[in-house]
Amino acid sequence: MQANNAPESGEYVVILGAAGGLGLVAIQIAKALGLVVIAVTNSGKKKEACKRFGADLVLDSDDNWQDAARAYTRNNRGVDIVLDPLGMVDRSLRCIAWNGRIVVIGFAAGAIEKIAMNKILLKNCSISGVFWGRYATEEPETVVKVWDELILFMKQGSIRPTVYSDEKFTGLQSLPRVFGIMAKGEAWGKIAIAVEEDDITSRL
Numbered sequence: 403m404q405a406n407n408a409p410e411s412g413e414y415v416v417i418l419g420a421a422g423g424l425g426l427v428a429i430q431i432a433k434a435l436g437l438v439v440i441a442v443t444n445s446g447k448k449k450e451a452c453k454r455f456g457a458d459l460v461l462d463s464d465d466n467w468q469d470a471a472r473a474y475t476r477n478n479r480g481v482d483i484v485l486d487p488l489g490m491v492d493r494s495l496r497c498i499a500w501n502g503r504i505v506v507i508g509f510a511a512g513a514i515e516k517i518a519m520n521k522i523l524l525k526n527c528s529i530s531g532v533f534w535g536r537y538a539t540e541e542p543e544t545v546v547k548v549w550d551e552l553i554l555f556m557k558q559g560s561i562r563p564t565v566y567s568d569e570k571f572t573g574l575q576s577l578p579r580v581f582g583i584m585a586k587g588e589a590w591g592k593i594a595i596a597v598e599e600d601d602i603t604s605r606l
Contacts, residue, residue: 412438414481416471416497418463418488419510421448423592426455426564428485431552434560440474440481442467444587447568451590455564468496475499489513491529495521502527507534564591571595 413436417428420441432439433456441457443449449460459474461467472480480499489509495517498504506529522529537545555561566589571580576595583589 412436413483414438414440414471414475414499415483415485416440416442416467416481416494417457417485418442418490418494420452420457420460421445421590422487423564424487424507425485426451426591427561429455429457430561431555434555434558437483440471442471447588448590455562468493471497489515491515491517492521495525495527498525498527500526504529506531566591566593573597 415432415437417425417432417439419425420429421443425441425443429439429441429452439457439459441449441452441460442463443452443460444463449462452460459471461470472478475481480502481497482499482502484494484498484502484504486494486504486506487508488511489506490511491504491506492515494504502525504527517529552561568590569579569583571593572595574595574597580593580595583593
């Protein structure tokens, strides 16, 4: 993707693990805020889901997404924000813009990185962590503010549910099928299983 295909205005955000429940909501919030969204994921179905939920560009996580993301930005300047739930800060530093921000929210890829600090200095960028679970005790007022804004987005229709819809699942007997889809890496969003009360009590 070449820079001349980039939108003429707006800040750029890269969302890693973009086809998960968190990623698809992040895409929608970013679009509601006027950002240009670059989603990074794998497999065809996950890419299609990212596009349906509003991503401007979808890149393959198995490819050199860092350089492709940078090339998509105006004048190859790099992206303004990277949302990282996987633990890919070092790779993200290759596409972050001057004064950019990398937001760390998890390590789903399985490794906790050691970063060469000179890379952060040279990009004049910031790396910040978001431990949402602790906001309830440290900044409860922020929780209320965030939820107020999210509810407003929902009322406006800017955010819609990210429930996996390629297949319907009913009853606990569908669990093996669900786990199989997840194990193959084919799931996007959040898988919901419809369970009747009788189905639960009959197994107690």
